[in-house]
Amino acid sequence: EVQLVESGGGLIQPGGSLRLSCAASGFSVSDKYMNWVRQAPGKGLEWVSILYSAESTDHADSVRGRFTISRDISKNTVYLQMSRLRVEDTAIYYCARDLASRGNYQNYGMDVWGQGTTVIVSS
Amino acid sequence: EIVLTQSPGTLSLSPGERATLSCRASQSVSSRYLAWYRQKPGQAPRLLIYGVSSRAPDTPDRFTGSGSGTDFTLTISNLEPEDFAVYYCQQYGSSLYTFGQGTSLEIK
Numbered sequence: 001e002v003q004l005v006e007s008g009g010g011l012i013q014p015g016g017s018l019r020l021s022c023a024a025s026g027f028s029v030s031d032k033y034m035n036w037v038r039q040a041p042g043k044g045l046e047w048v049s050i051l052y053s054a055e056s057t058d059h060a061d062s063v064r065g066r067f068t069i070s071r072d073i074s075k076n077t078v079y080l081q082m083s084r085l086r087v088e089d090t091a092i093y094y095c096a097r098d099l100a101s102r103g104n105y106q107n108y109g110m111d112v113w114g115q116g117t118t119v120i121v122s123s
Numbered sequence: 124e125i126v127l128t129q130s131p132g133t134l135s136l137s138p139g140e141r142a143t144l145s146c147r148a149s150q151s152v153s154s155r156y157l158a159w160y161r162q163k164p165g166q167a168p169r170l171l172i173y174g175v176s177s178r179a180p181d182t183p184d185r186f187t188g189s190g191s192g193t194d195f196t197l198t199i200s201n202l203e204p205e206d207f208a209v210y211y212c213q214q215y216g217s218s219l220y221t222f223g224q225g226t227s228l229e230i231k
Contacts, residue, residue, distance in 0.1 A: 030199075035220070037220075039170075042221060044211065044223075044224050044225045045160075045162075045168060045211055045213075045222040045225075046222065047213075047219065047220035047221065047222065050218075050219075050220070058218045058219060060219065061124075081172075094167055094168070099173060104154060105155075106174075107155050107156070107173050107174045107177070108155070108156045108158075108173075108215035108220075109156075109158035109170055109173040109174075109213065109215070110160075110168075110170060110213075111170045111179060113167040113168055113169070114167065115167055116167055
């Protein structure tokens with residue numbers, strides 16, 4: 001069964017750091033592009049980061065320079081390292097598998113989602 | 124950055140009716156990169172439609188995606204109780220994704 005399970009969320013003070021994990025099963029994270037998407041309380045969806053390969057990533061302007069997406073193929077896990085956290089980073093963070101992969105750009109979208117992990121940034 | 128604007132913000136209909144949801148982009152979107160999601164309360168989003176009109180596995184055929192350029196539509200015919208949720212359109216372009224703000228489909 002294809003599945004994503006996020007962990008690592010919690011309560012953190014402004015300016016702090018946190019690392020989220022997304023453990024994948026049923027496929028290899030090296031075979032697909034991977035994303036993080038967040039949802040602030042009562043708000044819509046906001047794309048955060050995409051991992052194309054170990055050497056190629058991209059981030060939304062709102063987190064660029066503060067967040068880093070990466071992966072550990074041996075653990076089949078994707079990470080989101082978050083630093084210099086702000087109150088406005090408070091959200092549920094979802095990990096999502098992309099339809100696209102290296103060599104297959106026919107479609108983009110997110111076909112598998114985790115259940116999310118909650119990050120609260122507050123003093 | 125391409126901005127997606129969804130309308131209406133809220134749509135009130137009864138089971139069995141047809142829903143028409145709109146998604147308008149600030150610039151032309153590649154048809155291959157336009158998707159629709161449904162999110163029920165307390166759940167993660169679920170992919171319904173990708174590539175404007177291709178149904179994801181397990182998406183019922185009462186869901187139909189259409190459109191091109193800057194105007195896209197999700198039509199849901201014969202609404203069922205599980206369809207009352209929030210719907211988001213999404214596009215990929217210039218190495219980033221953007222989502223619309225969502226349309227809430229509620230029971231009348």
